Amino acid sequence: MTYCLAIKVNKGLVFASDSRTNAGVDYIATYSKMTRFVWPGERVCVLLTSGSLATSQAVVNAIYRDLENADAEINLLKSKHLHEVACYIGKLSQKEQLMHAKAMEKSGSSAESSFILGGQIKGQEPEIFMIYPQGNYISASHDTPYLQIGENKYGKPILDRIVQGNTTLEDAARCALVSLDSTIRSNISVGPPVELAIYQNNQIDEPFHQTLTLNSPMYKSLQKQWTQGLKRAFNRLPRFEWEKKDQ
Numbered sequence: 001m002t003y004c005l006a007i008k009v010n011k012g013l014v015f016a017s018d019s020r021t022n023a024g025v026d027y028i029a030t031y032s033k034m035t036r037f038v039w040p041g042e043r044v045c046v047l048l049t050s051g052s053l054a055t056s057q058a059v060v061n062a063i064y065r066d067l068e069n070a071d072a073e074i075n076l077l078k079s080k081h082l083h084e085v086a087c088y089i090g091k092l093s094q095k096e097q098l099m100h101a102k103a104m105e106k107s108g109s110s111a112e113s114s115f116i117l118g119g120q121i122k123g124q125e126p127e128i129f130m131i132y133p134q135g136n137y138i139s140a141s142h143d144t145p146y147l148q149i150g151e152n153k154y155g156k157p158i159l160d161r162i163v164q165g166n167t168t169l170e171d172a173a174r175c176a177l178v179s180l181d182s183t184i185r186s187n188i189s190v191g192p193p194v195e196l197a198i199y200q201n202n203q204i205d206e207p208f209h210q211t212l213t214l215n216s217p218m219y220k221s222l223q224k225q226w227t228q229g230l231k232r233a234f235n236r237l238p239r240f241e242w243e244k245k246d247q
Contacts, residue, residue: 001189002150004033004048005179006116006128007172008140010165012200013118013126015046015207016176018150018184020191021053034195035060037067037076037119038206044119045076045085046197046207050150051113051133058096059089059113082127083137086117090135097133114149119199126201154186155179173198177212177219178226194219 004017017033031053037045047063049056066075079085097111112133120126130147131137140147146159155178162175173196183190192214199207212219 001187002033002050003148003152003155003180003183003187003190004050004116004150005146005148005152005155005159005176006046006048006118006140007146007159007163007167007176008118008126008128009145009163009167009169009172011169012198012203013046013120013128013207014169014172014176015048015116015118015195015197015199016173016180017048017195018180018190019193019195020189030191030193032195034197036197036207036209037063039077040205041122042204043076043121044199044204044207045082046118046199047089048116048149049113050115052097052109052111054100055093055096055111055113056115059092059115062092062096063089080121081124082117082119082121083129083139086129086131086137087135089115089117090131090137093131093133094135116147116149120201120204122204126199151183151187151190154183158182169198169200174222177222181219181223181226192219 002018002020007014015034019030019032021029021031033049035047063076066072074088076085079088093113100111114133115131116128117131118128128140128147129137130149142165145165146163158175158179163172180194194212197207197209
């Protein structure tokens with residue numbers, strides 16, 4: 001399992017992902033879940049992956065293959081709109097899953113993968129899409145300006161309480177890190193390093209990108225201050241009537 005999210009605010013996009021691909025008592029592996037495709041001045045695409053690592057790797061490899069093939073019917077560069085890219089990735093995912101469906105079924109495992117695609121094509125609005133294992137997709141809404149894949153329940157409350165369209169890019173990025181940290185604390189299948197990408201609208205260039213470990217000063221400070229802040233807020237909660245009498 002893994003956890004990835006993307007946030008769309010008025011000023012741009014934020015992407016965050018963990019790097020754990022397998023977890024057990026005596027085995028933990030890591031693999032980047034974030035791939036960035038950038039053609040400065042033309043288009044930027046960021047892809048986050050969750051689910052079967054074999055399927056997601058095959059999809060990313062197929063994307064690179066089609067980019068190198070001048071005769072490819074469609075690829076990231078030939079698509080006129082970002083939703084066409086989402087449809088294209090959904091078809092690649094479906095193709096890979098169908099190729100291995102019988103073998104995976106016999107072994108009792110799943111070939112399903114989910115993706116988040118975000119970015120901007122010059123002259124168009126930046127967008128984020130969640131692509132389901134079935135190949136269809138949805139985009140973020142005004143009321144819910146974020147998308148999640150993987151182990152999403154532990155990191156959702158902070159997003160619901162904080163993220164709005166007018167949230168700054170920096171606050172959205174901090175919120176994404178807190179959301180990931182909350183998930184890492186509660187689920188062993190999600191783990192560091194954490195990758196963060198921040199894209200400012202209409203820059204059409206390489207997004208700011210950073211990889212954070214548990215020992216990174218920024219990450220350690222964020223963890224500490226968030227925990228202390230939660231404790232302070234908890235201690236200020238209203239008292240029961242019988243507690244007030246004892247004061």
